[in-house]
Amino acid sequence: MNPAIRTSGLGKRYGETVALDGLDLEIRPGEVYGYLGPNGAGKTTTIRLLLGLHRPSAGRAELFGVDAWGDPVRAHRNVAYVAGEPFLWPSLTAGETLELLSRLRASDDERSSASDIAYRERLVQRFELDVRKKVRALSKGNRQKVQLIAALATRAELLLLDEPTSGLDPLMEMVFRECVNEAKDRGQTVFLSSHILSEVEALCDRVGILRDGRLIEQGTLAELRHLSAQTVEVTFAGQAPAPPPLPGITVVATAPNTLRFQVPGELTPLIDALQGHHVLTLRSREPSLEEIFLHHYDGAHDRAGR
Amino acid sequence: MRILTVAFAYVFAIYSYIQPSGYRAAYPTRSDRLAFAHSFATNQGLRLLYGRPHDVSTVTGYAAWRVGGVLALAAALYGLLGAVRLTRGEEDSGRFELLLAGTVARRTLTFAALAAIATGTAILWVAELAGLIVAGLPLGGSAYLALATTSVVPVCAAIAAFAAQLAPTRRVALEFAGSTIAVLFLLRVLADTVDSLGWLRWATPLGWAEQLRPFAHPQPLVLLLPGAATALLVALGSRIADRRDIGTGVLPARDTAPPRPRLLHSATGLAVRGQQGVLIAWSGSVAVFAFILGTVAKSISPADISGSVHNEIEKLGSGSITNPTGYLAFVFLFLVFAVSVFACTQIGAARQEELDQRLETLLALPVGRGRWLAGRIALAVLAAAGLSLIAGPLAWAGASAGGAHISLARMIGAGANALPTAILFTGIAALAYAVAPRASSAITYTLLTVSFLWQLVGSLIAAPRWVLDLTPFAHVALVPTQPFRALAAGIMITIGVVSALAATRILKRRDLVGP
Incomplete structure (x- = not known):
């Protein structure tokens, strides 16, 4: 079976600027993939290449084995896209827009079935969208909902979502998360580009981190955590001792009787060092995605600084 | 706004130079000019287009009539477009809100817009003055003529700015102001063509520009009228501006609508839905103008004019303009131009879909680029065909109502004659868009305008045949006086179709x- 997304050596330069450099991705059907990076890292460029809207300067991108640039119409049959900025037709109503987007998707022989329409109606209710309103009169968040409903209602095999929750309020963001989880249960593949780490952490099986057009880290959350330090907080009976010098481990005093250690790899050296002290509690926590992410970016700044 | 002003200044300078120069070349002697005056001064058809002449047997009088008449209309258009863009354009794109969130009062911004219009008016005045002086007209009279012409700008800008305060969106503002100015133009037309309605000239800024009577009998006090009207409209407009909400008008926008999904089955259907209003407006305008032109055709009398004058008129590219058929053949050359402009605006609308990034939304669906553009081109050509076919029968109906007898079939032919040129320019516009989406509008409209002026000016100054032949308009037969030129039409259609095909290919590759 073809992967939902496969890119090999995918690159894009705009004039002198390299927007994306040698991207190799392979995303299996049914996977929910989080694509992380700050603004300008190349997330949207990647999606434009995946959709065949821009022409790759190097390499190629395939959706379910179909070349994204060479045969976009066939490639898009199984794909629904939500852009970060909703660009819709101001004079159409929200309902007309949904109807238009669904009709343009269906090929001539498969008109949307009654169950599809019923599902769309349910989504409209869940997202609390007023379909009689013209797009011009909708707020950005509401226009974003139009795009989301249109994409989710298609039940396309692959959902390409580019910062889909920008402009949504927290309640609607929860609805969005539910919908993505339902899509996952139905076996749809989701490519979620985002800089909202909690969202990616809550939804995604696998994460890729993009920096300056390059994929610098990729793996499941568990794998990424192994690469990062875990946090260990130790509370002592009475005054905390002077922190022992341990290679690779950083330490801060957070209270008179508490020390917080950042430990990469095994905990053994720390446990050994704590021998003979009165330890009241010892709490260890895995790094959040945010910490992993910042770890990678701080590293980047250090390297760039040198 | 800068581009708009530069484009209009260019037109003002060139036109005010060409007209007196052309006249001087075409009618070198006093007797030629008197004969011209005799036949043209009474010509209702020309009055309709250019206004009432006061004295066309002199270069200055001719300039006052032709330059003043046409450029006053251009000035009205400039005021309208400029004011709506400055007031509602900025606001609808959100820039206004950014400024207001700062420390700028909204009234300041309205006045800033008016200051920009005033500057633009001054630039147009200088452009026209320069053109007239280079053409050898006296300084004082030229300055006054240019003043008369540009006096139309502030009034029309104030009308548009006022409409912008009322209308809920920019488009509606353009519609309000545009139809008001169309009515003002019709008032002037009535005043100039129906003798008993001459007093209507006092009711329209375009008539005031005539009443100033440059070169003939100057009446500078008339300038008080545009001054007062502008001040009144601005005062009213800024009162409303202080009270209304940003981004809305006094009149409410309809925010909800019952669904009309009929056309929304394809990308082209969507385009039809989006262009409906434009198509109706163009069809209506073409119908009304064709009918009016038809009605006045009868008043073109075969006056006894000397052979030399007759030859000169023929050089204008109009065959014999002095009978109804010849007159309609001549004014239908403008229809050919208008239909081509329309077709190019349709390609411009397609281009706007891409610049506004809505095209991305479409092409992320299983919609092919080539098919999308082909659909927009087909829409442009079909709509242009519709306009062409409306014009003939309506001009015929007008002519019949006015008592002139022209064959319906020939008038249908005269209308259809506009289509090959429109197909040619549609193809060129599409190609320009596919190759250079950002620059394409400027390229297309410059090419179109230069081609048309080339024909008008080239024939007037009797340019060599090969120079004239460079513009497509030189190959358009003046139907119904001349027979339809099938070969030329075939070549134009072929070039248009090949360019359009190339455009769909190129769009797929960028x-x-x-x-």
């Missing part, structure tokens, strides 16, 4: 443009 990146879509981003924001």
